[in-house]
Amino acid sequence: MLKIGATTRLADIAASEVVNKKFTALAQAALRVATPHVRDMATIGGNLAQLHRCWYFRKPENRFFCTRKGAKPVSP
Numbered sequence: 699m700l701k702i703g704a705t706t707r708l709a710d711i712a713a714s715e716v717v718n719k720k721f722t723a724l725a726q727a728a729l730r731v732a733t734p735h736v737r738d739m740a741t742i743g744g745n746l747a748q749l750h751r752c753w754y755f756r757k758p759e760n761r762f763f764c765t766r767k768g769a770k771p772v773s774p
């Protein structure tokens with residue numbers, strides 16, 4: 699089992715030897731988040747707790763069909 703504190707930086711997760719060896723997918727995912735500068739500051743707690751990082755979801759005027767924002771499917 700791997701325990702990671704919420705304020706652990708994404709950069710540290712991506713660089714961790716044990717994560718790379720035993721939880722490779724997590725290390726690879728952390729390494730693909732944002733940019734090196736952001737990964738040097740961003741925490742895993744903040745990444746998981748942030749508002750859905752979805753361009754469609756975050757778009758205010760809801761031009762996109764997003765069920766998370768309660769949009770109803772448009773019938774053809």
Ligand SMILES: Cc1cc2nc3c(=O)[nH]c(=O)nc-3n(C[C@H](O)[C@H](O)[C@H](O)COP(=O)(O)OP(=O)(O)OC[C@H]3O[C@@H](n4cnc5c(N)ncnc54)[C@H](O)[C@@H]3O)c2cc1C
Nearest residue numbers: 704705730731732733736739740741743744745747748751
């Ligand atoms: C340019 C850019 C590109 C990005 N690209 C990606 C990407 O490709 N993939 C991706 O997944 N993310 C991406 N992100 C989002 C980024 O990963 C998050 O902004 C970052 O991880 C948030 O972590 P933070 O520590 O800065 O949290 P904060 O921004 O400080 O917090 C985010 C939210 O989480 C809450 N929070 C923070 N820590 C905790 C905690 N320990 N317990 C409970 N609540 C908490 C805060 O109150 C806030 O509501 C990108 C961000 C930027 C700026």
